[in-house]
Amino acid sequence: MGKNTANKCSLPILGQLLSFIPKELFKQSVEEYQSDKWYKKVKAWDQFVFMLYGVLTGSSTLREIIKNFMLMGDKLNHCGIFRVPKRSSVSDANSGRSADVFGRLYMLLYDHYKDFLSDSYLSLKINGEVDPGTVEIFDSTVVSLFKEVFKACGRLPLDGRKKGGLKAFTKITLSERVPNFICLKAAATNEKVFLSMFELAKGTIAVFDKGFQKFRQYAEWTEQGVYFLTRMNKNAKFSILEQMPLEENCEVGVQMDAIVELEYTCGPTATNRRTKARMVAYIDPVSGKRLVFLTNLMDLKAMTVCMLYKNRWTIEPLFKQIKQNFELTYFLSDSENGIKTQIWIALILNLIFTVIHKMAKEAEDFATMVKLAAKHTASYVNLLGFLKMSSAQISDALDNLENVQLDLFGNNNGGTFQNSS
Structure with missing residues (x-):
């Protein structure tokens, strides 16, 4: 030979x-x-x-x-x-x-290869506090279609024609590279619908965009020992209960750290409910943009909360990789x-x-x-x-x-x- x-x-x-x-x-x-x-x-x-x-x-x-x-x-x-x-x-x-x-086949293959796909270089704790293996990031992406097979999102164009669209709701573990949960729905489906489609283990940290904001779900997760981290919507109803002191020279960019009370409605009678959360305001030193984060992670440093949300963007290259390399046009x-x-x-x-x-x-x-x-x-x-x-x-x-x-x-x-x- x-x-x-x-x-x-x-x-x-x-x-x-x-x-x-x-x-x-x-x-x-x-x-x-x-x-x-x-x-x-x-x-x-x-x-x-x-x-x-x-x-x-x-x-x-x-x-x-x-x-x-x-x-x-x-x-x-x-x-x-x-x-x-x-x-x-x-x-x-x-x-x-x-x-x-084929959806079932994907999940079987994920289970087969998930241990091999876990990245050792991503095992270091975020800011020395958070294990990436406990962080679940989820987001959705829309695949445009050539006809109205699935109802698309957005307004009707001026010409009256509107293509269909499919929304892929995806969840990944920060220490891995591939999705561990996928749900395909019409593009017009509200992101909040997806939050009740899966269960998160106690101690899990869910990181997601403000489009998924649902205070009632946050309250349920808090009771179950599940953590969340997202951005605050401008129209959110809340009141500040306590301002937390900031550590000097350690929280660069952190503008505010406070305990807040969120207000939401629940049940067919629209009963008003309240739940406590933590709000961290951060000024991005590069763009100068002010970001306000909402979480129930009470014991972490404020900068750790900001760094955790920054890692949410790791799911975006995944969407780009799939769309650019495999035929979905x-x-x-x-x-x-x-x-x-x-x-x-x-x-x-x-x-x-x-x-x-x-x-x-x-x-x-x-x-x-x-x-x-x-x-x-x-x-x-x-x-x-x-x-x-x-x-x-x-x-x-x-x-x-x-x-x-x-x-x-x-x-x-x-x-x-x-x-x-």
Whole structure:
């Protein structure tokens, strides 16, 4: 065996990506939703592979995907595909099969890889006080659609035409890189609706934007031992109970630290209720903007509260990364299930490439890595080995045409195409 055989693989790059999906997890998801019960021509796996290829390569039509698969020939066997169906059959699967099966697959994959994805460099306590593993950041992003499949938010344009939109409510742990909770709703859905869709463990710190402001939820979290941190809305009703002293030369930028009483209505009779919270006012030394934070973290330094909220912006690059690297501009279906399926598969691809990126020790830029895989889906080059190599090593390795067995993650975390024995 030549010295560069480690740069060759028995699977094409598309098959290598699919090998990060353990077959038992995919089977579990399909069985939970009975996704193959009424489909004979296009099974859930077939649909998943076709759509994954389309999202990765930026295909704009199902016809384009089907014809590309026809050209791949025997390489399809390595991807678990043994027959290329008609375009209409894939279209029917997109519109008829519930997208929840792929949402469930995403969460199973997250559970499978979450320990590996936890970043040790993010384990240091924020300002020496807060463990990033206890911080949950959540926000929502809107995916614009070409037609009114889901109700969009905002006012009606002057021309009377309004595209649809889908809002992806997302939650991540500060010490990780991928979402641990996702909910897809019409873009017109109010952010406050999402707050009651998940449970937070005692001791968790929820950090979010002021668009989610809901005083009644804050009161419930306080009773449950869950902490929150957000910005104060201008129209919030509150009264200051006590001004806290500021530490000299330690709270640079902190203008005020106070205990306040929040007023909100509760129940069908709109009964007035009150709950206590902490308000910290901060002047950004760069922009000069005054920011007012609201929290029930009473024992932390005021600057720690400000630094915690600053970390909320770590979720924004995640949204940008997904939208820029995976096809969410041209939707391959005009049905609700088809659109949601494409978004779930984009999230699954983002998770897989995040795993590969970390395995490759971030030797290559994330976007470049995705583009390389997208343009060479039929290549038998070992993607992970290739990403780790220098330019000189790559040139030497491409001269060797031997194939070797792929072993990306070892037997303990085997992929879809490993033998169960």
